[in-house]
Amino acid sequence: MQALRCLPGVGPKSAQRMAFHLLERDRQGAFYLAERLADAVDKIGQCKTCQTLTASEECTICSDQRREQHLLCVVETPADVVAVENATDFKGLYFVLNGRLSPLDGLGPAEIGLDKLAERVKQGQIKEIILATNSTVEGEATAHYIGEMAKKYNVSASRIAHGVPFGGELEYIDSGTLSHAFSGRSQV
Amino acid sequence: MQALRCLPGVGPKSAQRMAFHLLERDRQGAFYLAERLADAVDKIGQCKTCQTLTASEECTICSDQRREQHLLCVVETPADVVAVENATDFKGLYFVLNGRLSPLDGLGPAEIGLDKLAERVKQGQIKEIILATNSTVEGEATAHYIGEMAKKYNVSASRIAHGVPFGGELEYIDSGTLSHAFSGRSQV
Numbered sequence: 334m335q336a337l338r339c340l341p342g343v344g345p346k347s348a349q350r351m352a353f354h355l356l357e358r359d360r361q362g363a364f365y366l367a368e369r370l371a372d373a374v375d376k377i378g379q380c381k382t383c384q385t386l387t388a389s390e391e392c393t394i395c396s397d398q399r400r401e402q403h404l405l406c407v408v409e410t411p412a413d414v415v416a417v418e419n420a421t422d423f424k425g426l427y428f429v430l431n432g433r434l435s436p437l438d439g440l441g442p443a444e445i446g447l448d449k450l451a452e453r454v455k456q457g458q459i460k461e462i463i464l465a466t467n468s469t470v471e472g473e474a475t476a477h478y479i480g481e482m483a484k485k486y487n488v489s490a491s492r493i494a495h496g497v498p499f500g501g502e503l504e505y506i507d508s509g510t511l512s513h514a515f516s517g518r519s520q521v
Numbered sequence: 522m523q524a525l526r527c528l529p530g531v532g533p534k535s536a537q538r539m540a541f542h543l544l545e546r547d548r549q550g551a552f553y554l555a556e557r558l559a560d561a562v563d564k565i566g567q568c569k570t571c572q573t574l575t576a577s578e579e580c581t582i583c584s585d586q587r588r589e590q591h592l593l594c595v596v597e598t599p600a601d602v603v604a605v606e607n608a609t610d611f612k613g614l615y616f617v618l619n620g621r622l623s624p625l626d627g628l629g630p631a632e633i634g635l636d637k638l639a640e641r642v643k644q645g646q647i648k649e650i651i652l653a654t655n656s657t658v659e660g661e662a663t664a665h666y667i668g669e670m671a672k673k674y675n676v677s678a679s680r681i682a683h684g685v686p687f688g689g690e691l692e693y694i695d696s697g698t699l700s701h702a703f704s705g706r707s708q709v
Contacts, residue, residue, distance in 0.1 A: 420696030494684030494705035499697035508608035517682035
């Protein structure tokens with residue numbers, strides 16, 4: 334039970350329920366899970382190019398030569414790569430920060446791999462960096478930092494749009510977003 | 522109980538609870554509510570200029586000469602006026618459609634007062650129309666319709682921004698919004 338609590342969102346009650354279920358009804362499932370977990374921890378590491386999670390040295394996206402090599406989308410987590418891949422028709426490459434600038438938590442530029450990103454931008458293949466970090470305070474700060482870096486290397490940088498979400502009704506939107514949507518309005 | 526069910530979000534159980542509460546414990550409150558309701562229904566009508574709800578012939582915003590007379594924000598409901606007033610520092614005027622274009626429900630341009638809006642734009646005082654309809658399919662269609670109308674009268678029109686809401690994390694955002702945020706990205 335104690336061990337199961339390392340799963341996110343699993344408290345003492347859920348852990349107990351899971352433990353009893355596995356031991357009473359699904360010992361084979363438990364064995365399979367143990368095996369897969371050990372296997373995953375052993376084999377899955379970071380892609381040497383983009384830092385996402387992958388079982389090989391370089392992930393399938395980075396090694397796919399058909400993707401546009403001049404477009405780089407910077408995201409915070411491997412889960413964001415999946416979200417962008419599923420939602421958009423983006424066909425460029427990624428760079429996964431595995432975090433965001435958060436000096437209070439001891440996360441500086443080096444910890445989230447920004448020096449590695451700088452190296453990659455310096456090589457000159459990247460023409461546009463799309464800043465797709467979260468729209469939180471830390472995410473914005475990180476985007477700003479990378480934007481400045483892009484300027485230094487004369488690479489164009491763009492930030493994903495902020496505003497009212499799809500299907501959103503003005504009445505129920507938080508005031509920060511609404512205010513942002515107003516100031517960021519565009520000519521039609 | 523039957524009468525209380527005309528309130529939004531009140532089903533049979535809530536109506537029963539409300540009715541018993543009022544009759545058993547708060548007869549005075551019930552009387553006050555009855556009085557205020559009758560009073561409101563009697564006195565509150567639409568502003569002759571912007572169609573929002575008001576107790577006088579013209580609402581306080583329309584009659585306030587200090588507000589910028591050349592900016593017009595088009596919203597769907599009076600509640601949206603309140604939302605925009607609270608969230609932004611917008612100091613122009615409003616036009617409340619009291620609905621949106623929805624041909625299937627029999628709501629055409631005339632029903633939501635678009636002819637009245639056209640009259641107002643024709644007068645020439647308005648220089649920019651801010652389209653702040655909801656980000657739903659009907660809201661977008663309505664915004665598009667008014668945008669075309671603005672073009673006809675040579676008035677500039679702008680649409681509030683769409684994208685990731687404030688504090689939003691990419692991983693949990695619906696794919697429509699994420700795709701929109703990507704295509705609507707802006708240079709930094």
